[in-house]
Amino acid sequence: MSASRSNITVPTSAAPGKTSEVDVLIVGAGPAGLMAATWFARCGIKARIVDKRGTKIYNGQADGLQCRTLEIFDSFGFADRAWKESNHMIEICLWNPNSEGVLRRSDRIPDTIPGLSRFQQVVLHQGRIERFFLDSLKEHSDIRIERGVMPEKLTFNEEDAEKEDAYPIEVVLQHLSDEEMNPEQSKSTAGAAVSDGLFRSNLAPDDTEELLQQAAAKGRTSSRETVRAKYMIGCDGAHSWTRKQLGFALEGEQTDYIWGVLDIIPITDFPDIRVRCAIHSANSGSIMVIPRENKLVRLYIQMTTTEKGGATVNRSNITPDMILKAANKTLAPYTLSYEYCDWWTAYQIGQRVGSNFSKNERIFLAGDAVHTHSPKAGQGMNVSMQDTYNLCWKISNVLNGVAERSILKTYQSERRRIAQDLIAFDHRFSRLFSGRPAKDVMDETGISMEEFKNAFEKGNLFASGVAVDYGSSLIVAKPGSSAEQGDGTDVEQKSDKLRVIGKQELASNIKLGMRMPSFKVLNQSDARPWHFQEVLRSNGKWRIVIFAGDLSKKEQMDRYKKLGEALAAPTSFLHRFTPAGKPIDSVIEILTIHSGPRTEIELHDFPEIFRPWSKREGWDYWKIYVDAPSYHEGFGEAYKNYGVDAAKGCAVILRPDQYVSWLGNLEDVQEMDHFFSGFMKVRN
């Protein structure tokens, strides 16, 4: 494509209709697109989100939710809905043949490593998760999913890419007629032919409204419009139209493993049917059991019809009966049948990563558009949502005038690296899971069950999503090369003067580049316990967490007061980066956790900058916390668990997505200033 005003599109004869402008256009309303829209809703960004499908999905599809995904949901206020409706994954049982070849349970391991997160991995179908996003969008914004709307032509004016207020993107959208947009769901899954009655019985009550709206839209006929946008995000799946327009490749390969999937209410004498199981039979393939909500169980079943040697197998011939037969072979001597099937499919594993995640940091790709892999580790939907969770606070910060465009390059650096790691993990895991178990140590073509168990346990840490460790960059002040720690993109802080390195030694369990862990602390004003992550809502604000230490010691209180004075000074970075007339916590919020004792210090002993006053609401009672025992929910021991010195404390800068940017002492105000000055815009 040419550098200036290139048309990246298939030709169309229709004339575009009305033209309008929007800050961000999101293409695709699956989990990645909905996560993007949710960020924009919370940050007050003018965004539109379109999807060619006529409705959201109602069953089947992705189902695993990682610990980290639940933490993110909670930062938007709806993890509780997922937690309540989902099935919780507690234990994994490994089944494989004993020395006589008889299937038996060889191991039990916890599904989520205890202590890793306040959430554990759960399972809930994608349709419900989309519902939570839709309700959240409705509650917090005017952004609504525009369904039956398909992009048809993309024009990108590359010359304007670095002009801040330009609209370098132009997209022609086609509004589909009712016939055109339905029924995508049953077409897209191989032979999914669940009857209408079953389909309807799976609807939750709060989905009804949407179906009614859809019915109301009937009779609408095709029409076109043109949208001019500052930014665009392609969340349009593995066959991404956006990616194709940009000419970017999805690099990798198809494997020769074919798997069947059944979502059923099982009738069986297999004792662990309500437990996540990895079952290796001696010679009849493998099964993964994923117990789900509403009495359902998902079974991933290896199909023995696979042709050897990488030849493409025709999976369109596979039926539920064939999958069930394969399952019974693997499970023998146990038996499995069902009366109720909610959904089923068959798939072949492909492992691919996108060559580029953005075009000039104006058009971005996310989710399946830039990575595909096997579904069995329950990663896909999570990594997709975390792509746009990483991206869209950055776009919002830029659009809201908080940050320079330079931060946008960190999206590819951070997320393409994650996608590469994911594919490597999936490759290893799929091979171990799809292989025949070794008969003994001499059986070299078989898979060692000990190796499988170890990989499974390590994989669980990876799969939790909390192990994500973003590399050094202008927004993560850690040592080393940004190119090496990311996907190769250069995202260094360019100014030597502004480049700072966080002091990791001040908080052994608050890791630069990783998400802030959560322990319980009490609100100083009312003694209520909060998991500290609950206070770190996703609203686009940067945060400085002041571990104030032991304020009953005069020397420490003096350090804290001195920090307060520096922050409150009219020339402080806090004032410089906050627009005049806006609340002092509107760009950077300061939170305090002191180490107590809670009852020996009064709220009004804290300097005012740490509990800002407003004319209408008086003092702010939600900024100061204490590490102390609660009456009803135990003792979080936050200082101990964060690895922070309870006497002297430290200061932590957190990104709007709760990842740790910097660590330092209470005196390091100049370093904080340098860090923020590296990408923030002076407003005052």
Added chain:
Amino acid sequence: MSASRSNITVPTSAAPGKTSEVDVLIVGAGPAGLMAATWFARCGIKARIVDKRGTKIYNGQADGLQCRTLEIFDSFGFADRAWKESNHMIEICLWNPNSEGVLRRSDRIPDTIPGLSRFQQVVLHQGRIERFFLDSLKEHSDIRIERGVMPEKLTFNEEDAEKEDAYPIEVVLQHLSDEEMNPEQSKSTAGAAVSDGLFRSNLAPDDTEELLQQAAAKGRTSSRETVRAKYMIGCDGAHSWTRKQLGFALEGEQTDYIWGVLDIIPITDFPDIRVRCAIHSANSGSIMVIPRENKLVRLYIQMTTTEKGGATVNRSNITPDMILKAANKTLAPYTLSYEYCDWWTAYQIGQRVGSNFSKNERIFLAGDAVHTHSPKAGQGMNVSMQDTYNLCWKISNVLNGVAERSILKTYQSERRRIAQDLIAFDHRFSRLFSGRPAKDVMDETGISMEEFKNAFEKGNLFASGVAVDYGSSLIVAKPGSSAEQGDGTDVEQKSDKLRVIGKQELASNIKLGMRMPSFKVLNQSDARPWHFQEVLRSNGKWRIVIFAGDLSKKEQMDRYKKLGEALAAPTSFLHRFTPAGKPIDSVIEILTIHSGPRTEIELHDFPEIFRPWSKREGWDYWKIYVDAPSYHEGFGEAYKNYGVDAAKGCAVILRPDQYVSWLGNLEDVQEMDHFFSGFMKVRN
């Protein structure tokens, strides 16, 4: 009134319109009425609920939710919404004058006694609580609140009272025009004049739909209909129309204390404004501080304008300014002001109990219709909801053919006694709170602050709602006189043969007559931890909880298997009381908690009756639990905490409202049979 076909009504000239029949008519859609409707929704009862007001309320009114109320909400599946939106009450601070007369904090005590319940007392305004009920009704039934509908005439045919399928009640309902039904809310509270703008700003997003419906109803004019009902419940408030038709008295007296109430976002230097406080000033009255959701604080402020000697004071002259001035006098040297007031009122404490809670166990009264008292202990809404929570599973059991009408008398016996206890508590508490603090031990007209603190702490146990202890009756198998343990009503088991007494010594912390406490246990099938109360959903079923003990011991497993055989026998009470063709758990559900070890017993080792099979869904994986440590949520130590012998176990019969009916050994099947035979109907 005469015994047969008496007209209990004010005369009306209008001719009744169409006539229809309903199982239960509920008058009044406040919390008591909504709780009643919720039970009927879950039990499949045909019920209607009418309210003369045009909308539900949106601010002000009652706000405290007891531990027990939250447990009940959770049994219907919506405690999580209240828990999330509410402010949690953690600590109480007592403030009173020191020896120099200067106000200071004298004590800190926990608000909810630790360990009492898995919930703690919270605060949330009544409008949100009504919302949760409305959403729950919509999700589970076709029952909708009929607003702007007022009963006009009540006819009761007493001769038919004991005829099971009769409709002895006839009510003429008037459908009000829009002008007639609005605006009840502002009229009913003394001088409430919060401006329209503030009123609207307080609306939650999910209230909007209802307002739209209300708008659509505009233009409706008065009309009449006649409803014939089997049962009727008057939840129509302190000025209950239903009570007046029945000619029942509300007995008690008005006190001479006047209190002002402000719901504000406070601007103050008082350090404990976000803590529940009881403040006694030396000579300027008392204040109770109740921190609320959305930055609001409710202040109950004693007005110094009270006339002495019981003369009626005109509270209609009171203004928010007067209340604020009184507050500042009490709080001195601290100051208080506000920019935002959400709601305010002034009230005079009256303490009264209804003389009768029912007419022939066909027409019942509940909530404020039968008890009024001071609001400061946050009891009113809770006790009102718990009235109908007690009543309506009983009515449902009778209407569904499960139980004899004899159980209905226990409503008055159990709940009128609670109302009497509540009024006694409120009387004592109000006197201590409204009085001037004693200057020293010689000051006899003053209130001892030590006595106040003790009363407050004891009051907290009462106020939690979990101390409720229902007396002996045909549905609570405990020793002693039912008349003495209740309100005087005779609710004994009439048959000597069927009268059984539970063996309290088998479970020291599962108290006959009290609600089943909750500790965490794991599901045997998937190791997921549940608070045991979560399994005890409110669905109208009776339950037998089998503490099966240590099933790894053959002797104990034999006892358990023998019990299973007795229950599974075709002539067992379980079969006799379950209609033919219905699932075996549809009237009485059997749950097992064994004492482990979890991993040494397989699900299929348990006798089938304890995990019943169905053709469509296979085995039931949600009936068997184990007392074992969890991976992520600690160890409930259920046997230890319930006080049950971990080797031998015991059996517990629970009512549909989770109150304990009976305790016995695994061999006491004959006693279980006798207990249920005392009021259940043979179906098979």
